[in-house]
Amino acid sequence: MPEVLIPAARHEPTDIGEGFIWGAFAAGVSVLVLCALIVLWLYPQSPLDRTLTLPLPVFPAPRLQPSPAADLKKSRAEELHVLQGTGWVDKTGSIVHIPISQAMRLVAQEGIPGWPVGCLRTRG
Helix, strand or coil, X not given: CCCCCCCCCCXXXXXXXXXXXXXXXXXXXXXXXXXXXXXXXXXXXXXXXXXXXXXCCCCCCCCCCCCHHHHHHXXXXXXXXXXXXXXXXXXXXXXXXXXXXXXXXXXXXXXXXXXXXXXXXXXX
16 A cells, blocks of 8 residues: 655645734734723723722621510500500691591591592491
8 A cells, every 4th residue: 555645734824814813913902902991981980999098997787686576566566555645746736646546436427528428338
């Protein structure tokens, strides 16, 4: 069998020329510089954002709720106290709040001022 000689590996000048490689490199660098300039134009204060003043701010630790059930019970008791008691809403405007049961009785007896008559129906 005759021996086949394989030619040595070499650059094929017809694929990509040296000018194309340098042009692609220049285009890549140009795009990179253009992007950097656009970022600096959009965010002009960005170089100043890196500076931190000492001492650094100290933030308080988060306050955790140790007993949610007790807090809910206390909150409901406070709300019931307000609903069942009397007190000032606006002292300068002479506005007070009355117990909710009394307010409901008054609305049932006197109605709501400006409310159309006959719109309230009673179940019977």
